[in-house]
Amino acid sequence: MPTNTAPVKWAQRSxxxxxxxxxxxxxxxxxxxxxxxxxxxxxxxxxxYACDFEFFKGCKAETSTYKVLPRSIQMHIMKAEEEEEFWPRLLKDKAAEKNQVKVDWDKYVDEDEEEEAGGFDTSGLEGGQGMMPGMGGMGGMPGMPGMGGPGGPGGMDMEALMAQMGGMGGMEEMMAKMKNDLENKGGGEEEADSDDDDLPDLEES
Known part of the structure; x- marks a missing residue:
């Protein structure tokens, strides 16, 4: 079966x-x-389908994410810190760029419009997978959304769960105490009622 070139489109921020x-x-x-x-x-x-692209400049694979969606695969790829500027193109190879890559006009902004437009909307990538260098789609990145790595939401969820469990235990103790208080109060009312019943006898005598 022949392999087709995967259709790719892109947009950028600095x-x-x-x-x-x-x-x-x-x-x-x-x-x-x-x-x-x-x-x-x-x-x-x-x-x-396949594609093999060499970027125009460097990226940071360890902090980039992707998600396989029903209609496409979307990736948010971070540029290397020293390369935080607008690139003239996505790929180092001009010919490959011309034949294999298109501009994503839905996400495109001019460099001088970036501040007004803001960053990319990555809400659709929540729960996506992190990508470690050369390892493909490897999850568990520290602090990445939905990853559950050290320092990420997974650790916080466990702490919250433990706290919640502790809170439940305290609630049970409180309920038990309230129940005991009500029973004691009820007993006191019964004693008061019995005293009230005795009063008419005292008056009659």
């Missing part, structure tokens, strides 16, 4: 790239991101 592989219902995907390259293989509608 600190990051937003890359979309426009394929629906992707299966058996392999995504490998390094600080210099993006390599993808996968199947869509029983056809095989």
């Amino acid at each position: 600190d990051s790239l937003y890359v979309t592989i426009s394929l629906p219902d992707v299966k058996d995907e392999t995504i490998t991101l390094t600080d210099a390259k993006l390599v993808f293989t996968g199947k869509s509608n029983n056809n095989e």
